[in-house]
Amino acid sequence: MKLQLQITMNEALFLRNPESSQLGKNILKHSIQLIYKTGFEAFNFKKLAEEIGTTEAGIYRYFENKHKLLVYLTAWYWTWLGFQISFHTNNIKDPAVRLKRIIKLLATTVEDDENTSYVNERLLHQIIISEGSKAYLTKHVGEDNKQHFFKPYKDLCAVIGNIISECQPKYKYPKSLASTIIEMAHFQNFFMNNLPSLTDFGKNKEETEVISFLNDLVFSGLKKS
Amino acid sequence: MKLQLQITMNEALFLRNPESSQLGKNILKHSIQLIYKTGFEAFNFKKLAEEIGTTEAGIYRYFENKHKLLVYLTAWYWTWLGFQISFHTNNIKDPAVRLKRIIKLLATTVEDDENTSYVNERLLHQIIISEGSKAYLTKHVGEDNKQHFFKPYKDLCAVIGNIISECQPKYKYPKSLASTIIEMAHFQNFFMNNLPSLTDFGKNKEETEVISFLNDLVFSGLKKS
DNA sequence: TTTAAAAAGATAGTATTACTATCATAAATA
DNA sequence: TATTTATGATAGTAATACTATCTTTTTAAA
Secondary structure (H helix, E strand, O other): OOOOOOOOOOHHHOOOOHHHOHHHHHHHHHHHHHHHHHOOOOOOHHHHHHHHOOOHHHHHOOOOOHHHHHHHHHHHHHHHHHHHHHHHOOOOOOHHHHHHHHHHHHHOOOOOOOOOOOOOHHHHHHHHHHHHHHHOOOOOHHHHHHOOOOHHHHHHHHHHHHHHHHHOOOOOOHHHHHHHHHHHHHHHHHHHHHOHHHOOOOOOOOHHHHHHHHHHHHHHHHHHO | OOOOOOOOOOHHHOOOOHHHOHHHHHHHHHHHHHHHHHOOOOOOHHHHHHHHOOOHHHHHOOOOOHHHHHHHHHHHHHHHHHHHHHHHOOOOOOHHHHHHHHHHHHHOOOOOOOOOOOOOHHHHHHHHHHHHHHHOOOOOHHHHHHOOOOHHHHHHHHHHHHHHHHHOOOOOOHHHHHHHHHHHHHHHHHHHHHOHHHOOOOOOOOHHHHHHHHHHHHHHHHHHO
8 A cells, every 4th residue: 555646747848747647747758758768859759769669659658749848857856856845844843954955855866766766756857957947948938827837836936935034034036046056956956966166066966055055044144135 | 440359269179260350250150140040959060051151161261060150159259248247347456246247247138239240149148048158058169168168167166266255254155156146147038038937037037136136135145164 | 247438559651960971162362 | 373271052860859549558437
């Protein structure tokens, strides 16, 4: 007997719900593995079909194209992380402690969640770091946004922004600081591993250092203002 | 009589130097216009060739593929901005004032530089905001980095990091703060215009607000540490 | 249990993209 | 003036990004 956590996704993101069938779940599972392995640019539905043992046409019945699939995966990730965050910060009163906990969750490699057998959250987290911003850095970001594709990301940003305001009601840029934290949790990690001279963590390459940087950024900023 | 500022680019970025011929300059000029207009995903060498009035093969003689061209444009931009920054902060003693000036230069829409007739810096700046991170968010970032494709970006980051250290020698994360400033100057601008709820600037959509946010982020952080 | 609906598999085909190759011509240079 | 070098014109290929159709299998309702 398992408690199955079911994430309800925006229906405009898919043609057929991938969580509703075995093939759909295979698409999610293997797309994560394949994007992780080859990168998003080299990834395509033909390779994915071969990996799964189905046909290209089969995948197109679930997702319009590979970009929609990427947007789906990022939305899934932010929804899942939102759950994780609300779970792990549930009964913490002090907003500063809550915020620190969130920074840690944002910047730490996640371990695979047993409740979602077809999603490897550790790989997905890496995908979000390297490919996540491609989901919105497009010419059609406006239309995608109108269809609420980025709602999970925006919701998380709002949650963090509110906690920042709780910490320091006078602070003028809670939302921008929230999006800065989220983006930098990923970019500093990417830089550390790929362009280390852009960071101060090149020697050890420890996630804990990214966390310390973000905590310092947030809390010395908040205290002063 | 004009003072022509010639930017010397990494030779591994092109097959034939685009600044050495009229066709090359046309490729730069029209690729900027076309990427600006259609976005990088929809942009291709066939459309570019039509725009210029040459053939696809002609463009391939200058650039291996469109990704290399994007890397070229971003490297060009960071080199050019590096010049602008050193020019405009030349005789400023106070590192804090210098840093503020740099933040302003990073976050302000540039006006077109008359010295480079074939590059519209205003459009290029917009391209860097929307497409710039795609230059390094790839599976081959490591090899690209080995070939020094990102040197101009890294140099600028180092310059800013050093100024941060001058302002506050004890501060532990000068390079990470520098890359955060650079990235956020762009991302907050992109969010402001496309996903405004991720920022605190949605109402006015003023660049000056991004600048204020960054100044606050940097200087309240630095004062405390 | 039968029957119909829905999903998946198999196969084929098209338009576009991302190139490479070749040859002729024009322009620059020695 | 001869020769190198850049460009133009044209063609062709392999891969990508799909769409269409038909058959078989699975599911689910009557």
